[in-house]
Every structure is written in structure tokens, then in C-alpha cells.
Amino acid sequence: MPVADLDELRKQVAETWWYHTLELAPGLETPGWFDTRPVLDRIPFPADLSGRRCLDIGTFDGFWAFTMERRGAGEVMAIDVPDPRVWDWPANSPPEAIEQISSRRPGSGFALAAAVFDSKVERRELSVYDLDPAQVGTFDFVYVGSLLLHLRDPVGALMKVRKVCSGSLLLVDAVSLSLGLAARPAATLDGMGRPWWWKPNVEALVRMVEAAGFSPTGKPVRLFMPPGKAQEKPDLSVGALRLLRNRAGRDALVSAWKGDPHAAVAATVR
Numbered sequence: 654m655p656v657a658d659l660d661e662l663r664k665q666v667a668e669t670w671w672y673h674t675l676e677l678a679p680g681l682e683t684p685g686w687f688d689t690r691p692v693l694d695r696i697p698f699p700a701d702l703s704g705r706r707c708l709d710i711g712t713f714d715g716f717w718a719f720t721m722e723r724r725g726a727g728e729v730m731a732i733d734v735p736d737p738r739v740w741d742w743p744a745n746s747p748p749e750a751i752e753q754i755s756s757r758r759p760g761s762g763f764a765l766a767a768a769v770f771d772s773k774v775e776r777r778e779l780s781v782y783d784l785d786p787a788q789v790g791t792f793d794f795v796y797v798g799s800l801l802l803h804l805r806d807p808v809g810a811l812m813k814v815r816k817v818c819s820g821s822l823l824l825v826d827a828v829s830l831s832l833g834l835a836a837r838p839a840a841t842l843d844g845m846g847r848p849w850w851w852k853p854n855v856e857a858l859v860r861m862v863e864a865a866g867f868s869p870t871g872k873p874v875r876l877f878m879p880p881g882k883a884q885e886k887p888d889l890s891v892g893a894l895r896l897l898r899n900r901a902g903r904d905a906l907v908s909a910w911k912g913d914p915h916a917a918v919a920a921t922v923r
């Protein structure tokens with residue numbers, strides 16, 4: 654890429670809020686909130702998607718959709734709800750919180766990356782709740798990443814995914830560390846002032862997948878979704894260590910330091 658174009662690209666990257674870390678040119682990475690790249694080797698994401706019709710749900714900057722394309726997918730559709738104000742907000746959410754999170758509006762990062770990659774991914778503004786095979790057809794492979802946590806009705810959403818999936822599903826979503834030792838499916842509920850809802854333990858995440866009409870294949874994989882450059886490392890000074898006194902504080906420290914606890918569940922349609 655000519656230097657003038659690279660300078661322009663750097664400027665546009667700096668003006669955009671990035672969820673994903675994407676290498677747009679050698680040495681030019683987007684400062685993502687997460688760096689999902691190391692996760693690819695830990696989860697059963699198909700190495701070869703030749704000829705497959707694929708769907709990425711809640712694509713944000715498109716990391717998973719572009720990966721499908723690079724792995725040979727015949728066709729990739731990526732859906733998203735670009736206006737954060739219409740995400741699943743609890744009714745108790747303060748308008749300031751809605752305005753603040755709404756500044757992280759998905760769309761421009763995807764458009765810039767798609768142009769740089771000369772991507773053919775079709776991005777549609779569509780909610781997971783509105784997936785309908787009559788409108789979008791069916792897909793051989795569907796990826797759902799870090800989305801259920803933000804939905805009031807995660808199982809209802811997965812049931813909609815089941816209607817458009819004719820092959821396999823890979824679900825990678827947030828899980829509760831503190832409920833990890835419960836011997837049965839269980840979840841915590843946030844639902845306080847932000848679009849964060851259920852955080853299941855791994856057993857409950859698997860149960861959600863089964864309840865929606867999929868058969869899990871293999872064992873779930875536990876992982877930490879690594880923070881990207883946009884997330885500051887936590888301050889571990891004595892004052893900050895007060896965070897360790899309560900569960901929310903401990904979770905925040907683990908997330909910012911090591912990554913957000915997640916699990917991957919692969920499944921096929923039943």
C-alpha cells in the first residue's frame with residue numbers, strides 16, 4: 654500500500670472505536686477492546702469452510718466473518734444491530750449509560766476493514782431475534798460470539814439461530830467463574846442499568862444450546878477472551894487491591910488482566 658494511503662488509513666483507524674484487533678496492513682493493527690486472534694487456535698473453528706454458506710451473528714468489526722472468508726467460505730453473511738440504543742436494555746438503565754455505550758456504535762470499523770480486505774462479506778442490519786429462513790436462507794456454519802450475555806432472552810435467540818442453521822453452530826460466550834463449581838446448570842443475572850444479562854456456568858451454556866435444538870459435539874472449551882490494546886491494564890496499587898473485596902471487583906480485575914471468562918460450545922442441528 655502506498656505510504657500516503659497508509660497514512661490516511663492510520664488516521665481513519667485512530668478515529669474509529671474498535672472492538673476487534675485486526676491487522677489491516679503489516680504493522681498496522683486496530684486498537685481493539687479484545688484481541689480475539691489467539692482464541693482461534695483454542696476453539697473448534699473449522700480450518701476449511703470451502704464452499705460453505707456461513708453466518709456471523711453480532712459481527713461488530715467483522716473479525717469472525719473475515720476469518721470465515723479467509724478459510725474459503727463460499728458465502729458469508731454478517732448481521733448486527735448497529736444502533737446500541739435498540740439493544741436489550743433493562744428498563745432501569747439511566748439515559749447517560751445508554752448514551753455512553755452508544756458511542757461504541759458498530760459499523761464504521763467493519764466498513765473500513767472490509768474495504769481494506771476487499772471483502773465480499775454481506776453485512777446486514779438484522780437482529781438475531783428476527784432471523785427467518787424465508788428472508789436469509791439457511792447456513793452450513795453459524796458463529797455466535799459474546800452475544801448471549803447481552804440478550805434478555807438468550808435461549809429464544811438460539812432458537813432463532815436453529816431455524817436458519819442446517820449444519821453446525823459454534824457458540825463462544827461469557828461464563829461465570831464463580832458458578833463454575835456448581836454441580837448443575839446455573840446462571841447469574843445482571844440486568845442493572847446496562848445490556849448485560851445472564852452469565853451461565855459452562856453446564857448452563859451447554860443446556861441452552863441443547864434447549865434450542867442443537868446437539869453439542871465434543872467437550873466445551875474454557876478460555877479467557879484476551880483484552881486488546883484499548884483496555885487498560887488494571888492498576889495493582891494497594892488502593893486498587895480493594896477491588897478484591899467484592900465479586901464484581903474481582904471479576905473486573907480478572908477480565909482486564911487475563912481476559913473475560915468464556916466457553917466455546919460446538920454443536921450440530923438435531
Ligand SMILES: C[S@@+](CC[C@H](N)C(=O)[O-])C[C@H]1O[C@@H](n2cnc3c(N)ncnc32)[C@H](O)[C@@H]1O
Pocket residue numbers: 672689710711712713714716717732733734735740741759779780781782797798799800803
Ligand atoms: C460483545 S460484541 C461481540 C462481537 C463479536 N460477535 C465477537 O464475538 O467478537 C456484541 C455484538 O452483538 C451485537 N448485537 C447486540 N444485540 C444484537 C441482536 N439482538 N442481534 C444481533 N446482534 C446484536 C452488537 O451490536 C455487537 O456487535
